[in-house]
Amino acid sequence: MDYTNQKHPQNYSQMEDLKTLDLEESVSETIMRDLRMIAYKLKYVLIPKEQEDNGKELRNWDLWGPLIFCLTLAMTLSFKADSTTSSSKSDVFAIIFVLIWVGAFVVTLNAQLLGGKVSFFQSVCLLGYCVFPINIEAIIIAFVGSYLPFVVKLIPVIICFAWSAYSSVGFMASLVPPHKKKLAVYPVFLFYLFLSWFSLIV
């Protein structure tokens, strides 16, 4: 077990073994450690320069990051939604929520059925973290969108969509056999395209 790199332990059991001697690790330490791991994984996923080892860090998958981003996106879009009836706001929330999780599930299933050998949760984790740029552009549009013409709004949408797609495609394409790369990558594009378009029109 390698304890030298204590800032980023290689796996969960290494971190916990350090604390097994003293089981009274405080609750706040547990929470802070998990939050730091989420931030670290976010940087890892979204800034391609950090990836030197082909996504091995993603083996420490966690679904809390995707949950946070999914909730934030759903809340942003539903606050912005047409407020004539309250039911349409909650519809948007439910749609986004279901869309992200079911979409990630389907894309992962597609990659697995194409022969890719990846853990189901790792891939869902990656797709969830890559929703973060879409979060950013949804917030931008929510704040300043009403003052801008449509064409100007398209710019952050396209940039963030490209960022999400680029971050996730690298990982997904490495999973499947080379002649099936496009088949595995196409649903990922579709997934983020739909999310970006949805955040634009809502």
Next chain:
Amino acid sequence: MNSKNEGIEMKPILKQDREEISKYDITKAAHPGICFFHIFFKFCAFFSYLFLGLIISSTLFQYILIMIFHSFDFYTVKNITGKFLVGLRWYSDFTPKGDEIWRFECFDKCKRSKIDSSVFWTFQFGASCAWAFFVFTNVLSFEFVDIIFAGIGASLSWINLWGFYKCSKDQQRKMKGVQSYLTKKGLQMAVQS
């Protein structure tokens, strides 16, 4: 009941309309604060699912709060409550080759009491069954949006229950292993003497 176990305080059953909590003194639990949080988030999730519609008119906030309580409950039970109340944990790990495996472990030295574990298992099992019941009634009455939220609650509760059940089987296996080892040692010593 085995009165040699620490932490049990058997009180006479009171004639009130309360459940088993009256049999055990919860303040004698080893971690009363953690027991409280174990119950608190479950209670909040049920409360917001059932009654928040009467308090807040916006369904959006209801959904947000229900999701938040579901996720807090899952996180608390998996990472905090399981470790302190019953000394078990489960998580996924990866082998050096890159394959993913699930680990189910129990801690040997940790101050536990029967109250803690009965609170843990009772409420976890009760909450899981209640959410499953709600999913069932929503399916029957075709309320699809409620199915989502009850379904998420049910699946998270059952996942935790399954994980900790597998941990406790490992714990029982270890206990049996220790017992059989001690028995063998005892027999050996009896034979030698």
